[in-house]
Amino acid sequence: MQPDAAQRPTLADVAARAGVSQSTASLAFSGSGPVSAATKERVLAAASDLGYAGPDPRARSLRRGRSGIVGVVLEERVRAAFLDPVKIQMLDGISEGIAPLGAGLLLLTDTGEAGENAVSIESAPVDAVVLVGCSPRLGVTIEALRRRGIPAVAIEGDTGEDIPEISIDNLQATRRGAEYLRQLGHTDVAIVTLPFDAARTRGPLTRELLESSTAATASQRLAGAREIFPEATGRAAGASSIEEGLEAARALLADPENRPTAIIAQSDLLAAGVIQAAEELGMQVPADLSVLGFDGIRVDGLQHDLTTLAQPSVAKGRAAGEAVVQMLSGEPPASRCFTSTLHVGDTTAVPRTAG
């Protein structure tokens, strides 16, 4: 084993030294039971002598059946989530929402890869989890949680199950944004979407791709756009990032003869990439190309005030955290749907009349 095989003292050792039974010693620590002040002090003194650091959380949680940990399932590498301001805001909100529990936040990813020693969703000592983001693997994850009997709440995920969902008006919001573009006079609009499937397939919006979609957010936002522009096509990005937006937009704008006058991006980061691509090609935003984002974050380094659909990310996280608290206290949790607002910045304008 470990080189420092010097056995750490256990509650039994402490009890023995204090001359009380193990059960009494336990009571002295947890405080959940009648113990005389004198005895308690004696136990604490013995613990101090022995360098006992308090009950082992592993044993405690085995016995109690609760670990005091809430899992947060991110759909991607932790690193990627940290780079996404929306995720950070949600995490922030979640941490605020579960504060009354005093529980820790365990970051997990939904990649499906489970190493030998790895802590995955299938095997993490959590009392509840919050599913963050529209992960394509949602179904599998939920099934695993159900089997383990772990309560869950989803943020932006069409679970189709009995787990509460915290969402926003993806379809209506996008429709509102699209409508704004139409009012400005746009008719030729392209879309850069979030990933649709588990493989995060990048490329044109083929019918197969859409039909195989497991990502509700991307589908809903697309549907909202198509209620206004039924013919609109575009490309799916491999993630919500500036880089992916750049790549998708390069493809959409490749042919100078045949460019849309506006691009609807399903996230602000994608929108930032789109703008970058347009400027690379010598186009001006919004004169030559209007760009609509989604999220309402500030994109670092972006010189524009993005026209976008601002969603209350922190509030979503907080609501999810509160739902967790409710579930753990036995109350039936409620789903909630928040509303996004259209922020008009300087990346949208009347289209330049085509020649």
Place this chain on the structure above:
Amino acid sequence: MQPDAAQRPTLADVAARAGVSQSTASLAFSGSGPVSAATKERVLAAASDLGYAGPDPRARSLRRGRSGIVGVVLEERVRAAFLDPVKIQMLDGISEGIAPLGAGLLLLTDTGEAGENAVSIESAPVDAVVLVGCSPRLGVTIEALRRRGIPAVAIEGDTGEDIPEISIDNLQATRRGAEYLRQLGHTDVAIVTLPFDAARTRGPLTRELLESSTAATASQRLAGAREIFPEATGRAAGASSIEEGLEAARALLADPENRPTAIIAQSDLLAAGVIQAAEELGMQVPADLSVLGFDGIRVDGLQHDLTTLAQPSVAKGRAAGEAVVQMLSGEPPASRCFTSTLHVGDTTAVPRTAG
């Protein structure tokens, strides 16, 4: 208990149904032992029938002595850490560094408040922890970890113990920045520091405050500045935030007759606050006041290109994660010290010659 008292199946149930012993069933799951393919399949089938979701992580970690979780101790509320870009970058690096473990990342705070059910540093099922940031409570925390026998690595914390430390050249870097200010011609320089003590005392840099300092980072950076400007004084902020920088700078610039020509802020966020305060007072940066930051992050909304000491935050986190991996595999971990570089932006200039 829980309303869903329908007992979840245990390994024993699975074993019984498969007609094998519990030990064999365990082997079938963990794969660490000789089990015939047929038996293994039978066990797995039984598990599937019963809806068994795999070994309970709580029991497993009690027996194995490892939880597969690495704790990250933040010196403040999780929320605050999420708002600090430096922290996020470090988290990012840590997650990258511990990737080979496949371990989860548990976010913990070092506030010392331990509620009834709360998971604190004293009682979290972690295999190791990374102490992030220069928490004034470091000593107490480390003592608790030592008693529990949990290996730790500190980022920016003078532990004075045998735990490895990942740091940067705080003193030398600040001296370099201060030297640059002196070369520009500044002689009257004030300093806005990070908190020195557990109470995060805000206010003038009194001798008592400095002597009671438990925060190495603040002390080192101050020492570096004073090697160039021995007489420099200033104020301690209550945290690394724009708000705190604003408040400290308001005090330092309160008297129009007696203003420094430059302010050294111990973080970029503080520097942003300083700039804001100066502009509030009608001063121009850098014409009326030079401002030097520390960190090298991009501060959202800041219109300046801050002159600052850029530190490799991600690399620090990654190094810490790697050190954790080493410690858990028994190797003696090594401390590392990274180097910061002076980035000259547009917030520093030759001082306006005093009347």
Place this chain on the structure above:
DNA sequence: AGTCTAGGCCGAATCGATTCGATCGGCGAT
């Protein structure tokens, strides 16, 4: 053909604490 070997499986101890039910004085009430 006899013995040795090793794979495959089982029993039981163990990890460290929590908690239910029982025991035992001592004290207030009748």
Place this chain on the structure above:
DNA sequence: ATCGCCGATCGAATCGATTCGGCCTAGACT
């Protein structure tokens, strides 16, 4: 004075899995 009750404490079962040592049997080697 006695009954009953309550607070303090103890014993022992329990949480759910891992793992060490031992046993059995079939195949291999001489």
